[in-house]
Amino acid sequence: MSTLTLLLLAGLLPAFQLQAPDGDSLTRTAITAAWAAGAFGLLGALVWPLLVRALLLVPALVLGLLGFFINGSLLLVALWVTPDGRGAADPETAVVVAAVMSAVASATSTALAVRDDDAYRRRLYRLTGRTRA
Template structure:
C-alpha cells in the first residue's frame, strides 16, 4: 500500500473523529441533563426504554449539531451589525431555539423542554461538544492547518 493511500486513510479517520467525538459528547450531555433537569425530557410521561431514550438523545444531538453547522455561519454574518451586548444574549436564545427545533424534528421519542431549560441544555451541549472537538483537534496537525487556511482565506 502506498504512503499516499495510508495518509488519505489516516485523514479520513481524523475527520471521522472530528464529527463523532463532539456528537457523542452532545449526546451524553443531553442524557445527563434530561436526568437532572425536571423541565427537560427525552421520553414520554409514561416512560420509554433506555434504548429509545438514547436514540432520541443521539438524534437530538445530531440534529442540533447539523442545525448549528448550517445556521450559525449565516447568522454570524447577519449579526455583524448587532451591538456586542445584545449579541451575547442573543446567542443563548438562538442556541435554545435551535435545540427546540432539533427536538421537534426527531422522528422517534418524545423530547421536550421549556424554553428557558432549552437555553441551559443548548449551552451545556455546545460547551461539551466544543471541548470534545477541541481535544480531537489538538492531536491533529491537519485540523490546525485547515483552521489557519480558513483564517488566511
C-alpha cells in the first residue's frame, strides 16, 4: 500500500519525484517507489523506538508536531538511498508525503482490523499496561 501511495503522490505533487529527470518507465518508477517505501518502513522501525526513548521528556504537543518533521526527514533519507538517485523531494513536500503515508497506513490497518475482537482487546491491554490473564 505504501508503494501505491508513493506512486500516487509522485503523480500529484510536482516537488516529489520517483523517476529520473528525463523520465522512466512505469515499471522502473514502481521499483523506485517500492525501494523508497521499504527504506522508509525500515528506517521508521529502527529509528522511532530510539527517538521515542530519547524524547520522553518533550511535551506531547511538541513531540506530535516533531513527529511529522522526523518522518519527513526519514523519507528524505529513504529517497536518498534509492538506487540511481531517482527519488527526490523538497523538505516541505517530504513532510506532507510522510504524513499522507502515515494516514494511509493507519487507515488501512484500522480497516483490516475492524471486526477483529482480539486486536481490539490487545489494544486495550496495551493502553492500560496490563498483560492478559
